[in-house]
Amino acid sequence: MNNLKVAIIEDEVPAARLLHSMLRRLRPAWEVMVLPGSVEEAVQWFAENPHPDLLFLDIQLSDGDSFSFLTSARPSSVIIFTTAYDQYAIRAFTVNSVDYILKPVDEKRLLEAIVKYETLVAANTSPENGYLDVILDSLRHREKAYRTRFLIAGGERFRPLEVSDVAYFYSENKITFAVTYTGQEHIVDLSLNKLVEQLDPDLFFRANRQVLLCVKAISHVEPYFNGRIVVFVKPPYKSQIIISEEKITAFKLWLNF
Known part of the structure; x- marks a missing residue:
């Protein structure tokens, strides 16, 4: 999987740099870039550039959340979420071939997510039409009503x-x-x-x-x-x-x- 194009959207600069360095260390042949950590700027970048193969996307961005970005940008990329949400809230994001990584990012957990992605691609089970809508539906319903x-x-x-x-x-x-x-x-x-x-x-x-x-x-x-x-x-x-x-x-x- 050489020449794979990977993007990181993360509003915290130190977290973005850490994830970038880990990816470069684990997969040196990948082309990894860090994109702006705001919804507005990230949407603009996706409108003007070819979409990466794999996207590491923070749930909460500087001026909104990932739902707003995904709705506007409609990325064709496979998505791995990075999130500070606790273990129960993130259940909403484990849909289809989506994976998630809790912050602060652990390199072992990151490698597991990478291997999962590579296994899916190797098996020709990459996301098909409707994949993004499944994610959006999960994000849309994560604010469910809880027992009072x-x-x-x-x-x-x-x-x-x-x-x-x-x-x-x-x-x-x-x-x-x-x-x-x-x-x-x-x-x-x-x-x-x-x-x-x-x-x-x-x-x-x-x-x-x-x-x-x-x-x-x-x-x-x-x-x-x-x-x-x-x-x-x-x-x-x-x-x-x-x-x-x-x-x-x-x-x-x-x-x-």
Whole structure:
């Protein structure tokens, strides 16, 4: 795959330079260019130049987002997203042959995305007509409505529990509990897996198999053994909430979003 033309659209100059240097190191035969990191300038460039074979596209640009760029520029390129979105929000971008890379970019993860692209091209399964529309449809619907309340049973009565009142959820003996900021516990008739799908990923993070955290409940974070970290919440959880080494990057990105 020599003479492959690759473009980077990234509004953060240091991030663009880092990605460019990694690509040059991993695939020195590729022709890699960094384009303007704004919707307006990137659209103009695509209107005046041949489209690259592969495009690394940041989700959020300096004057808008990738949806605006894709709608206007209609690139024929295969797209790999780069994003600071957390692990749940980026599900919307894993469509068709699209891949995504969380920022800050890890070279190993970048190589995986490159190999995926090369495998698709080698197998002649590159995007066909309608590919871009699939991406746009996914981006269009990523701002879905999230659950705002639960109906909690109590004896012969039911009452609403607002999601905004919940500090965290935990699972025990296949039962899910919602813990409020006042320390009250309520049984919720949904698994943690289902809650992950229904709650706003900007606010809630799946810390481990047992706990789903709200960002507002976190008091502080401390280092733990073997590259892990422990999270402290208010009200306190009955045991330590450990974030595995594999989840630390996604967790930090979530906290900084």
